[in-house]
Amino acid sequence: MIPIAELPGWAAFLVALLVLAGAALTLTGATGLLRLRTFYERVHAPTLGTTLGATLILAGSMLCFTVLQSRPVVHEVLILLFVSLTTPVTLMLLVRAALSRDIQEGGYPHRSRTKTAAHRRPAVDLACKRDEMRAPLGAKLLALHPSLFGCVIRKREMLQKSGTMEC
Amino acid sequence: MTALLFSWALTLAGIMLAAAMGCAVYRMVRGPRAQDRILALDSFYASGMLLMLTFGIKSGTTLYFEAALVIALLGFAGTVALAKFLMRGEVIE
Numbered sequence: 248m249i250p251i252a253e254l255p256g257w258a259a260f261l262v263a264l265l266v267l268a269g270a271a272l273t274l275t276g277a278t279g280l281l282r283l284r285t286f287y288e289r290v291h292a293p294t295l296g297t298t299l300g301a302t303l304i305l306a307g308s309m310l311c312f313t314v315l316q317s318r319p320v321v322h323e324v325l326i327l328l329f330v331s332l333t334t335p336v337t338l339m340l341l342v343r344a345a346l347s348r349d350i351q352e353g354g355y356p357h358r359s360r361t362k363t364a365a366h367r368r369p370a371v372d373l374a375c376k377r378d379e380m381r382a383p384l385g386a387k388l389l390a391l392h393p394s395l396f397g398c399v400i401r402k403r404e405m406l407q408k409s410g411t412m413e414c
Numbered sequence: 415m416t417a418l419l420f421s422w423a424l425t426l427a428g429i430m431l432a433a434a435m436g437c438a439v440y441r442m443v444r445g446p447r448a449q450d451r452i453l454a455l456d457s458f459y460a461s462g463m464l465l466m467l468t469f470g471i472k473s474g475t476t477l478y479f480e481a482a483l484v485i486a487l488l489g490f491a492g493t494v495a496l497a498k499f500l501m502r503g504e505v506i507e
Contacts, residue, residue, distance in 0.1 A: 263420050266424060266471060280437050293460065323479065326463070326479075333490040340501075344500035
C-alpha cells in the first residue's frame with residue numbers, strides 16, 4: 248500500500264476531476280431511472296453510468312495507480328472491456344423479455360413511430376429468418392433497437408399465427 | 415492542501431455513487447413490474463462496482479479492483495439469468 252499523499256499535484260487534480268465527472272454522470276443516469284415514465288424509456292438511462300461513467304472512473308484509477316507505482320497499470324481495461332461488452336447484451340435480453348411479456352398480455356405500447364413500412368406490409372410468405380439474414384448489417388442493428396424491435400416481434404407473431412412458417 | 419482536496423473530491427464522488435445506488439433501490443422497491451426491478455438491480459450492481467473503484471483510489475490499494483471485477487461478473491450473470499427467467503419461466507433449458 249502506497250500512501251495517497253505521494254501523488255503529485257497535477258495527477259491528483261486530474262484523477263479527482265475524472266472520478267468526479269464519472270460519478271456525476273452515473274448519478275445523472277440513475278436519476279433517469281426515477282424520472283422517465285415507461286420501462287422502454289428507463290432502459291436507456293443507466294447505460295450512461297455503465298459506459299461513460301465507468302470509462303471516466305476507470306481512467307482516473309488507471310492514471311492514479313500508474314503514477315503511484317511509476318509503471319503502467321492497465322488492468323482496469325479488463326473491467327472496461329467486460330462492462331462495455333456485457334451491458335448491451337443484458338439490456339437487449341431484458342427488453343426482449345419485457346416485450347414478450349407485454350405482447351402476451353396484449354399491452355404493447357403503440358407509438359406512431361414504431362409503425363414503419365415493414366409493419367404495415369401484409370403477412371407475406373417470407374421466412375423471417377432468411378429475411379433477416381439477407382438484410383444488411385445496418386438494418387439488423389436497427390431491428391435490435393428497442394423502439395423498432397416491436398416491429399420484428401409483431402411480424403414474427405403475425406406470421407406464426409397465419410401458419411406460414413415456424414420461426 | 416492538495417491531498418485534502420483530493421480526499422474531499424473522492425468522498426464527494428462516493429456520495430454521488432451512493433445516491434445513484436439509492437435511486438436504483440427506490441426503483442427496485444417501487445418498480446411497477448419485474449423488468450423494472452431487474453433493470454434497477456443491474457444499475458445497482460454497476461454503481462456499486464464504481465463505488466468500489468473509488469474506494470480503491472482513495473485507499474491506494476489494488477485489492478478493491480478485484481472486488482469490482484467480481485461484482486461486474488456476478489452482475490452480468492445475475493441479470494442474464496433473471497431476464498431469461500422472465501422470458502421463458504426457467505433459467506436453464
